[in-house]
Amino acid sequence: MNAWLSQHQAALSSALRRLWSTPLNTLLSLLVIGIALTLPGFGYVLLDNLRDLGRNASGVQQISLFMQIDASKKDVDEISTRLRQAPNSTWRFVPKEEALKRMQTSEGMADIVASLPRNPLPDAFIIEPANTEPEKLEILRREITGWPKVAHVQLDSAWVKRFDAFLKLGKLALWMLAGIFGAGLVAVTFNTIRLQVMAQAAEIEVARMIGATDAFIRRPFYYFGALQGALGGLLAALLVIGALRLLAGPVGDLAGLYGASFSLRAPGFAAIGVLTGAGAFLGWLGAQLSVSLSLRKFD
Structure with missing residues (x-):
């Protein structure tokens, strides 16, 4: 040796x-x-x-969930419960009142919003999944689309x-x-x-x-x-x-x-x-x- x-x-x-x-x-x-x-x-x-x-990048890995206009607080709570049970994802709730206030602060939108008879915006959830692979995001989008009182689910999958x-x-x-x-x-x-x-x-x-x-x-x-x-x-x-x-x-x-x-x-x-x-x-x-x-x- x-x-x-x-x-x-x-x-x-x-x-x-x-x-x-x-x-x-x-x-x-x-x-x-x-x-x-x-x-x-x-x-x-x-x-x-x-x-x-x-x-x-902001918005790249986000899924926007828009509720129906007539969705009640009980419907919103049910979606919140489903999101809490979803693994490895973070989310936040955007009430329709907050969305309207943000629109009012946008340039040139204050007068238009003031002329509206009621709030036309729905409640929404912003979801950020941990797994950002395009295939996984598309599967999650399809699953969320089938939830009750969900009007639209937006995902910029093409960009991803x-x-x-x-x-x-x-x-x-x-x-x-x-x-x-x-x-x-x-x-x-x-x-x-x-x-x-x-x-x-x-x-x-x-x-x-x-x-x-x-x-x-x-x-x-x-x-x-x-x-x-x-x-x-x-x-x-x-x-x-x-x-x-x-x-x-x-x-x-x-x-x-x-x-x-x-x-x-x-x-x-x-x-x-x-x-x-x-x-x-x-x-x-x-x-x-x-x-x-x-x-x-x-x-």
Whole structure:
């Protein structure tokens, strides 16, 4: 066990020395890897923020329930009881008197409301379901429509469906982009390791002559690829966080113009770890392919 740990420690030290021995090449490689991972990483964070924006947008996930004009207090209480029994949803009651007062405060509506012989507005409930998937919202709307003394149930399902379709399309495009740049990252690591194998051809020959195993020869290159990829992934995470901080001010100002309060949410430690781990895996994969092909000429 001690020998195995010593071998891995020696391989890790060798990989670190190789990274440090050519700082300019290492920096350029890290920039290429970091930029390749930044684009899909930033796309994921952007879609995540758009999802939050859609959930928090006023009216997007609301169902408006309008009672019949002749509905009594008993009918309203029955609807309230049904809503209390509904799981994972919040709601509020808007009496017809409150709705009329709001209409009176609207520009140009005061004289019209004053000329009305009676209040034409019905009692209403504003429901905010916890599950905002378009299919679930439509099922809930149909169920509420069948309740007694319910005149109309309004749901902007078309907007929700369009927004959900946009997010799905964005996810698909993001996966395609991640695949393309992931392949580019593997290619960068492949070429870097191939050049290192060619430069150390004499050392590899001598090591094989004195009985070194393939695992012993390959191990430093694997560590090099994984370390380079992990550092590139960490750099990508820093670039994403930096870009979000630059955009935070303009996005907040734009949201304020529409009377909303919204701020971009930066990736957490879990997302940073995933990005770093993805870079390490792709770097290791590129090293694996490169060493396997490059060492064939020594057989």
